[in-house]
Amino acid sequence: MENIFDTVELNNGVRMPAFGLGTSGNKDQTVCNDTIKAAVEAGYRLIDTAQMYGNEEQVGKAIHQVDLSDKNLFITSKVDNPNHGYEAASKAIDESLEKLGLDYIDLYLIHWPVVEGRGENWKEDNIETWRALEDAYEAGKVKAIGVSNFMVKHLENLIANCRIKPMVNQIRLHPGVLQEETVVFCEKEQIVVEAWSPLSPIKQMSEDDKVQAMTKKYGKSVAQLLLRFSLQHNFVPLTKSSHPERVVENADVFDFKISDEDMDYLNSLKFDDLKAPDVDEEK
Template identity: 50%
Template sequence: MDTVELANQKQMPILGYGTWRNDNPKECIEGVKDAISVGFTHIDCASAYENEELVGQGIKESGIDRTDLFITSKLRNSAHGYTQVRKEVEETLEKLGTDYLDLYLIHWPVVKGKDGDWQTDNRETWRAFEELYEEGILKSIGVSNFSIKHLKNLINHCKITPMVNQIKVHPGIVQNELHEFCVENNIVIQAYSPLAPIKDISKEPRVKEMMEKYGKTVAQLLLRFDLQKDVVPLTKTVHRSRMEENIAIFDFEIDADDMDFFNQWSHADYQIPDNERERG
């Protein structure tokens, strides 16, 4: 699979397998094994998903060499703060059965219990990220759900600019201003929930025409949309047939007019996540 180069020259596969809500033990373990088997080498998980041990078991049972995988996890909201990060990373490493992470993210910018000072909280949390990066335990570091002001807080006060920002990107939520800011600062965007609008956008006559035109499913069109915006989509399914469908997106290209349609498409049910709210 092709890769995108992060700011530290590390290569990240341009399509990832997500594990959110995969909490059924058998489905999660088999899902990870199947994903690796069909060609996914980029595995995205998080402490908050409460399934890191299952993901780790799936990786172990897959038989793949650790060096052939790109594994991402994320810091729990309740584990923010300089003094808590190292312990949290150690627990994640133990659950996943590895001694390093290819990418580690701050999961959410504004968390409960920090007395409304998210600026200091994120800077102190990030300071611990930087130390673990310099030690080689975290090979790359980034954030998730950060808007421009959250990113500027780190860029202007810390040593290392986040290398990745994982946000929601799909037709209906394109976040152009944030996208441009990330590009200007050499921050790669990952997209979670890239298939979220599939039910509604499938009803569009234009999309039905695209399916015939390209010989692809709506899911494949949505994933290809993100790729052509230089965004790394993270897919999620426990069904092997869907995995095979999701990875078969490298043999076609959406033309400019159809990309414009996707970029302009809107729907009342799809709004930018409110990352001003505190989360526990």
């Protein structure tokens, strides 16, 4: 990726920004306003929210406070776990539209594949929930649809039973959590991979001498190295901060390249306390 305005093409032809702002944990209206304003000014165009974060309304207000007419923002939200099933998911999409104050949502995802009370029937449950997303897509309420935290078996189940293939899979990805099997499968199926929590190992990596040497060599912070790492994997990183100055810092990752040797080192890192979530555990 050359700059923050670069996009990736989804399998339906829609172009999605290749770098995004996360919002989880940001519920305060002033924090949402300030961070989203700083983000848009710094060039972020993708903003990721979810019903689960309880901040669609705040994010909606914040995106409307910025002059959006020429900004072409790309907004993502996700169906919350208790809203699985055709009827509830259809209603959830309408609620997200209402809360965000939008005529359409750019990307809508199933947040989690195995949800409380429906664990044994996750296959049928995902197919029914997905059908609601497909119908909303065909009705123009959402411009792209996808999933989150889906592993290969969850994706295979959907692909075998859907009319419209998922366009995106949003999963946890960073040094120590590379989820190769899922990433390779998504590449093969032309499903764009988004990386959530790309800054997870920031503390551990700050204590690593080789990473410290890299910060000096590239003149970048550990956060910036982690986001660049994600981009060089062709993931679409979603990064969040409650501090506008960090939002700006995190976007300054398009003027350097991590060498192959340094990428190899970052790829080799393992952290006992940072693992991919067990998505088969009902949530």
